[in-house]
Amino acid sequence: MAGDLALPLIDLVSTDLDSIAKSIRKACVDHGFFYLINHGIEESFFQQVLEESKKFFSLPLDQKTKLKTRKDNWGYNPLPSLTLNSSSEVQGRLHEDFFISSSKISCSQFNANQWPPEELLPCWKAMMESYYEKMLAVSKKLISLMALSLGLDDLFFEKIGALHEPLAYVRVLHYPGKSFEGSCGSLGASAHSDFGMVTLLLSDGVRGLQICRDKDRCPQLWEDVPHVHGALIVNVGDTSERWTNCLFRSTLHRVLITEQERYSVAFFLDGDPACMIECLESCCSKENPPRFPTIRCADYLLGHISAELDNLGLK
Numbered sequence: 001m002a003g004d005l006a007l008p009l010i011d012l013v014s015t016d017l018d019s020i021a022k023s024i025r026k027a028c029v030d031h032g033f034f035y036l037i038n039h040g041i042e043e044s045f046f047q048q049v050l051e052e053s054k055k056f057f058s059l060p061l062d063q064k065t066k067l068k069t070r071k072d073n074w075g076y077n078p079l080p081s082l083t084l085n086s087s088s089e090v091q092g093r094l095h096e097d098f099f100i101s102s103s104k105i106s107c108s109q110f111n112a113n114q115w116p117p118e119e120l121l122p123c124w125k126a127m128m129e130s131y132y133e134k135m136l137a138v139s140k141k142l143i144s145l146m147a148l149s150l151g152l153d154d155l156f157f158e159k160i161g162a163l164h165e166p167l168a169y170v171r172v173l174h175y176p177g178k179s180f181e182g183s184c185g186s187l188g189a190s191a192h193s194d195f196g197m198v199t200l201l202l203s204d205g206v207r208g209l210q211i212c213r214d215k216d217r218c219p220q221l222w223e224d225v226p227h228v229h230g231a232l233i234v235n236v237g238d239t240s241e242r243w244t245n246c247l248f249r250s251t252l253h254r255v256l257i258t259e260q261e262r263y264s265v266a267f268f269l270d271g272d273p274a275c276m277i278e279c280l281e282s283c284c285s286k287e288n289p290p291r292f293p294t295i296r297c298a299d300y301l302l303g304h305i306s307a308e309l310d311n312l313g314l315k
């Protein structure tokens, strides 16, 4: 059963940082998901990014597959071939996507981005790079507010190196509509939590995203996340859940295939590979000891990234 959900709305227009931090804490504790408004990014820019995304996915398949993700390059991942493969793995990822990463990362095997040829999409690279930079700035601001909300210095995560050269990605996504051959019974994205620090999501307003606030509830209750014009949807990732000893929730979410096709753009801030993810002092006590061992961010993230590559058949 699915119902509509009134997620908290965090408004960055206020200059009262303590009050914003308080609302963020409540949103991260209660839902792990919230809307972010007055984040400083023009609605018209979001529309342009979504337009560019549509143009890319409308290219002929052979053009797109020239930019396929390879062992040493981020790029395009096509729709699964459902007629050939009906495994539950594939049934849960009825989307095509395109990954863009920070090009500065030195530790990862994935150093290089690929771009559609300029003759085909002259504005694509500049638009996506600009989107990446804007999302990085908003997500860093959010992390400093999250730190405040945990009673820490606003620069806490900077000081421990988590934002020094963080792994961060833009993921441009396209979900086909129900008319897509073989879509019957498929999910656009199966139930998952994001593994980084925080995710910022832009969507074109077509429904499909759902969250499950209590993963242990039986049967699970999936609630629709309605679109809020101009807002980014923010969700806490597993890394932040570990830092906060599960005080902040990394909430399960999924995407349904609906009548209409859907476009979205996710930005993942995953943290600097060299930093340590260690339970925050303010989030543990004798009665509430750390639930996870300390782990180097690289070891934590690269394990997840390897699993994703495995899913894409790249390992």
Ligand SMILES: O=C(O)CCC(=O)C(=O)O
Residues within 6 Å of the ligand: 171, 173, 189, 194, 201, 203, 209, 253, 255, 264, 265, 266
């Ligand atoms: O497209 C969406 O609404 C969600 C995407 C998502 O959950 C993800 O990329 O991790």
Ligand SMILES: [Fe+2]
Residues within 6 Å of the ligand: 192, 193, 194, 199, 253
């Ligand atoms: Fe996600």
